[in-house]
Amino acid sequence: MPPDTTLAAPVALLPQDATLAVRTARRQRRERWLTHFWLLLGVLVFALPIWITLVGSTHDASTIGRGDVPLLPGTHGLENYAAAFATGGSGRFRASPAGLMLWNSALMAMLIATGKIAISLLSAYAVVFFSFPGRMLAFWTIFLTLMLPVEVRIIPTYQVIVDLDLFNPMAGLTIPLIASATATLLFRQFFLTIPDEYVEAAKIDGAGPLRFFRDILLPLSVTNIAALFVILFIYGWNQYLWPLLVVNDRSLETIVVGLAKMIGSGDAQNEWNVIMATAVLALLPPVLVVVLMQRWFVKGLTETEK
Amino acid sequence: MASLELTGIQKAFGATQVLHGIDLAVAEGEMIVIVGASGCGKSTLLRIVAGLETPSQGSVRIAGREVTGLEPADRDIAMVFQNYALYPHMSVFQNMAYGLKIRGTPKAEITRRVGEAAELLGIAALLERRPRQLSGGQRQRVAMGRAIVRQPKLFLFDEPLSNLDAKLRVQMRAEIRRLQRRLGVTSLFVTHDQTEAMTLGDRLVVMHAGHAAQVATPMEIWARPADTYVAGFIGSPAMNFLEGVLVEGGRAVLLRAGPVLHFADGPRAGPDGQRLIIGIRPEHMRRDPEAGLGLALDLVEPLGSETVLHGRLPGGEALTAKLHGAVPAAGGALRLAIPAAELHVFDAASGRRLDAGP
Ligand SMILES: Nc1ncnc2c1ncn2[C@@H]1O[C@H](COP(=O)(O)OP(=O)(O)OP(=O)(O)O)[C@@H](O)[C@H]1O
Ligand SMILES: [Mg+2]
Numbered sequence: 001m002p003p004d005t006t007l008a009a010p011v012a013l014l015p016q017d018a019t020l021a022v023r024t025a026r027r028q029r030r031e032r033w034l035t036h037f038w039l040l041l042g043v044l045v046f047a048l049p050i051w052i053t054l055v056g057s058t059h060d061a062s063t064i065g066r067g068d069v070p071l072l073p074g075t076h077g078l079e080n081y082a083a084a085f086a087t088g089g090s091g092r093f094r095a096s097p098a099g100l101m102l103w104n105s106a107l108m109a110m111l112i113a114t115g116k117i118a119i120s121l122l123s124a125y126a127v128v129f130f131s132f133p134g135r136m137l138a139f140w141t142i143f144l145t146l147m148l149p150v151e152v153r154i155i156p157t158y159q160v161i162v163d164l165d166l167f168n169p170m171a172g173l174t175i176p177l178i179a180s181a182t183a184t185l186l187f188r189q190f191f192l193t194i195p196d197e198y199v200e201a202a203k204i205d206g207a208g209p210l211r212f213f214r215d216i217l218l219p220l221s222v223t224n225i226a227a228l229f230v231i232l233f234i235y236g237w238n239q240y241l242w243p244l245l246v247v248n249d250r251s252l253e254t255i256v257v258g259l260a261k262m263i264g265s266g267d268a269q270n271e272w273n274v275i276m277a278t279a280v281l282a283l284l285p286p287v288l289v290v291v292l293m294q295r296w297f298v299k300g301l302t303e304t305e306k
Numbered sequence: 307m308a309s310l311e312l313t314g315i316q317k318a319f320g321a322t323q324v325l326h327g328i329d330l331a332v333a334e335g336e337m338i339v340i341v342g343a344s345g346c347g348k349s350t351l352l353r354i355v356a357g358l359e360t361p362s363q364g365s366v367r368i369a370g371r372e373v374t375g376l377e378p379a380d381r382d383i384a385m386v387f388q389n390y391a392l393y394p395h396m397s398v399f400q401n402m403a404y405g406l407k408i409r410g411t412p413k414a415e416i417t418r419r420v421g422e423a424a425e426l427l428g429i430a431a432l433l434e435r436r437p438r439q440l441s442g443g444q445r446q447r448v449a450m451g452r453a454i455v456r457q458p459k460l461f462l463f464d465e466p467l468s469n470l471d472a473k474l475r476v477q478m479r480a481e482i483r484r485l486q487r488r489l490g491v492t493s494l495f496v497t498h499d500q501t502e503a504m505t506l507g508d509r510l511v512v513m514h515a516g517h518a519a520q521v522a523t524p525m526e527i528w529a530r531p532a533d534t535y536v537a538g539f540i541g542s543p544a545m546n547f548l549e550g551v552l553v554e555g556g557r558a559v560l561l562r563a564g565p566v567l568h569f570a571d572g573p574r575a576g577p578d579g580q581r582l583i584i585g586i587r588p589e590h591m592r593r594d595p596e597a598g599l600g601l602a603l604d605l606v607e608p609l610g611s612e613t614v615l616h617g618r619l620p621g622g623e624a625l626t627a628k629l630h631g632a633v634p635a636a637g638g639a640l641r642l643a644i645p646a647a648e649l650h651v652f653d654a655a656s657g658r659r660l661d662a663g664p
Contacts, residue, residue, distance in 0.1 A: 197391035200358050205405035206379030215404070219395040 050283075057081070057276035064272040076273065084277040088262070098278045101255035105237055106285055108254055111174040112236030113229050120183035121221070125213055127184075128191040129199065139188075146181040150242050161246060172246050173254075177239065183228055190224050191217070230293045234286045255282045308367075309334040309492040310355070310460055315364035317350055324350050326516040327364070335490040337483070339507030341497055343539070346513045348496045349464055355494060356462050357381050369459045379408075384453035385462040389469060390445045392437040392452070398424075399433040402452045416455075423454040426485070443474045450482070454489065461486070461493040467502065479505060500540055504528070512536045530650075534657040537585045537650055543614060543626045545585045549654070552580040556663070559584055559651070563599060563619040570647040572662030582660070585650035588614065591627035591642045598641030601625055608632060615640065 013021070052071070056064055059074035084098045126132075127139045150157065157176045166172030194217070202212045218225075243254045253261075259282055262275050310332040317325040324347045332338050340348045353359040355366055357378035365374045373381045384405075392401050402420045411419075424430040427447040437445055446466060453461055463482075467475045483506055486493050497503055503510050504524040512519045512527060512535075520532035531537035537545045550559040553566065556573035559582055560566050567584070592598075605616040613633040616626050617640070627642055651660045 195389065195391065197387045197389055198393065200356075200378075201385070201387065201391040201393070203358065204356065204378045204383065204385050206377075206408040207404075211408065216393055216395075 053276045053279055057273060057280050059273055061271050061273050065269070077277075080273045080277040081281070084274045084281060088258070088274075088278070096250050096253045096258055098255060098258070098281050100251065101253050101258040102281060102285065104252055105254040105256065105282070107170065108173055108239070108243070109233045109236030109285075111170065112177050112239075113232035115174060115178035116180040116183050116232050117225055117228060119178060120180050120187050121218075121225075123184045124187035124191055125217065128188055129209075142181050142184050144181075145179065146185075150177060154241065154245065158245060167246060170252070173243055173252070174236075177236065177242060180232075183232065186228060187221065187224065190221065194220065226293050226296045230290055233289050237286050308332060309336070309369055310494070311365075311367040312351075312355070313365050313367075315351065315354060315366070316362045317347070317354060317359065318362045324516055325354075325361070328516075328518050330511060330518065330521065332492055332494070335492055337486050337493045337495060337506060337508045338511060339495045339497060339503040339509075340511045340513060341500060341503035341507075341539075342513030342519075344498060347516045348498070348513055351513070352385075352462050352464050352494060352496050355460070356383055356385050382459040383462055384456045384458040384460075385464070386449045386453050386466045388465045390437075390449040390466075392445060392448055394437055396436075397433065398429065398435050398437070398440070398448050398451075401437065401448060402455050405452070405456050419455045419457075420451070423451045426454070427451050442470050443478060446470065446478055450485070454485075459492065461491050463493065463495040465497055466495075467497070468499075475502075482506065500542065504540070510540075512539060514539075530659065530661075531585070532659050534583055534585070534652050537652070537659075541587055543588045543628060545587050545650070546591075546625050547652075548584045548586070548619075548623055548625075550582045550584050551578075552576050552582055553578055559649075561621075563621040563623055565599065565644075567644060567646050567649065569649065569651070569662065574651055574660045575663040576653075576660065581654035583652040583654050583657070585652060586644050586648060588626040588628040590645055590648035591625075591629065592645055593629060593633075593640065594643035595641050598643040601627070601640045601642050603638050603640060606633065 052069060055070055055073050057080050058077035059070055060076045060080075063070060063074065086097050086099065088097045088101075123138075123142060127135060127142075161167055161172045161176065164172075166175070198216060199212065202216055207215060238256060239254070240256050240260070243257050244260075247253060247257070255278070259275070259278055262270070262278065264270055308331040310330070312328055312330040315325055315328040316323070328351060330338070340351060342348050350359060354361045355368075357366075357373065357376060357380075361374070365372060367373065368381055368383065378385075392398075393404065396404065399420055402423060403416045406416045406419065420433070421430070424433055427450055429444060429447045429451060432440060432444060432448070437448065440448065446469075449466065466482075467478055470478060479502055482495075495502075495506055497506075507524055509521060509523050510527055511521050514535045520527055520536045522530075522532075527536060527540050531540065531545075534547065538547070548561050548563060550561040550567075552558075552574060553560045554568075555578060556576055558566050558568045561584065599619055601615070601617040601619060603615055603617040607614040607616075612628055612630055614626065614628050615633060616624070619625050625642075627640075633640070652658060653660055
């Protein structure tokens with residue numbers, strides 16, 4: 001007899017299955033609520049300080065001076081921001097105008113990020129694609145510098161900068177921060193994943209080392225470069241110790257340092273409204289970079305080059 | 307004048323000798339297939355010709371020009387890689403044009419040549435696409451196109467079909483052959499697939515552990531393999547090897563399995579008692595219910611028009627036979643004859659082929 005292949009007639013949901021379905025739905029609802037609760041809590045914890053700063057920057061000095069923490073925007077926003085941007089406020093701890101400091105910070109962060117990327121691309125290129133005597137030594141030396149961040153080598157670096165007469169100009173501010181082991185390692189890892197056949201195909205096509213770098217390696221690295229640029233720009237933007245040490249010319253002051261200088265210690269009378277406005281201004285460029293570059297590397301990610 | 311000439315090519319990586327002196331002369335327009343088991347040095351040889359690897363010894367001449375010390379780009383060659391190595395960020399057009407662009411070919415000329423090659427390969431509609439938007443077969447064509455636009459003296463292929471599915475492989479194989487004939491460009495083609503080798507090559511180089519075991523036309527290699535390695539490598543199912551000794555003044559062999567076979571093509575030079583290996587292809591075995599050797603079957607593979615039988619001879623030696631039509635497998639035994647005209651005789655000690663004496 002051939003096997004019976006007719007379908008069983010549809011049967012109504014069994015009572016115990018109906019209970020199971022109801023229970024599953026209930027559990028899913030409960031889990032959804034729980035997830036959202038935690039997410040909202042997280043958002044609150046991170047967003048509240050920013051909100052308070054934002055709101056604080058729109059009140060007048062006396063409101064905040066009284067010790068209130070307003071949660072709704074006030075009406076003095078424009079004048080606070082204008083004061084912060086143009087003069088740095090009139091408080092006891094005079095600061096440079098935020099406009100100037102923003103420019104300095106942007107220039108510094110930009111130089112650091114591009115410098116780091118340029119140097120690390122080239123050093124990773126050398127370490128991965130060329131065999132020369134001392135290649136591994138070079139690699140390990142770069143690797144070792146990971147253990148020597150600016151803070152550790154700050155005194156010798158300071159001495160070097162002073163001896164080279166780079167104290168004060170932008171060069172002294174950025175050059176010591178540019179040499180970068182992290183970025184070199186990152187690019188090295190990426191370059192190692194590039195198949196040898198590309199190199200060989202390029203050789204047969206007649207592309208020399210620089211041509212290969214420019215025409216093939218760079219375009220393939222775009223996504224990595226974009227991601228790294230964001231990280232390094234923010235790294236540069238947030239530099240505090242080194243600029244504090246190496247800059248004593250007000251016209252070169254960066255915003256992170258300037259912001260800290262605006263805040264007096266103890267029970268000093270601080271112009272909190274202007275300080276908060278400056279803080280908000282200091283936030284904007286990194287946010288802008290993230291937003292702009294995000295577009296870029298999301299595009300890079302969706303069009304994965306393989 | 308030979309279009310490609312290799313003399314005494316040796317290559318060692320550190321202490322390991324990979325190539326032991328390869329000599330090869332390739333005529334203008336010839337398609338040479340280098341075939342051999344994995345790791346025998348096929349790719350290394352090809353890369354030495356391409357200039358991607360420098361030989362430890364020996365010289366490479368392309369179209370009469372000594373190129374041993376030259377860069378790949380200066381050798382007038384083009385190479386198709388196993389994974390195609392198309393630049394992922396460039397369009398098909400740019401991929402094909404890149405080499406010409408670097409050489410400073412005028413724009414109009416580039417466009418014309420790429421257009422022609424694309425037309426020839428049937429990828430004219432794909433020129434604006436990126437490699438990742440192409441199927442495997444299309445990528446393969448682009449890789450071919452990149453080689454063609456260069457108008458090189460020599461094409462080099464390193465297993466270009468091994469990433470394709472079986473059907474496409476057969477199709478592309480035929481296409482490559484047609485194209486190569488049409489363009490008349492001397493070619494070296496590396497593969498480990500013997501069907502590919504037999505169908506593509508004007509001549510084959512069968513490589514074995516860094517030596518060229520035999521260089522000859524496919525039919526010659528099939529009909530007169532130079533040694534037991536080549537004999538076992540080419541042909542499917544593989545040739546049977548039976549042990550025996552030379553008897554009757556070189557006119558016959560006494561098989562370990564029992565019978566004495568008289569050589570149809572004349573006596574072999576050698577002392578009686580010399581140990582031999584007799585090769586016989588499975589498709590040459592014949593059924594012979596009366597006088598044949600008894601084969602105890604242990605596997606029968608019906609292929610439709612043919613049947614492949616695996617079994618053991620009385621002496622315990624394994625034997626494979628390929629017979630026409632269906633074979634009743636009942637009883638588990640079969641009597642088979644070994645036609646004397648189809649024997650391949652090898653010296654057991656050296657593995658070299660022994661031909662009938664002059
Ligand atoms: N750069 C290298 N350094 C050291 N040994 C190598 C190198 N390249 C190849 N070899 C060795 O040389 C031998 C031959 O390699 P080759 O790539 O020529 O083999 P092949 O015949 O192409 O094999 P396959 O069919 O697997 O591609 C192998 O044993 C391999 O390990
Ligand atoms: Mg290979």
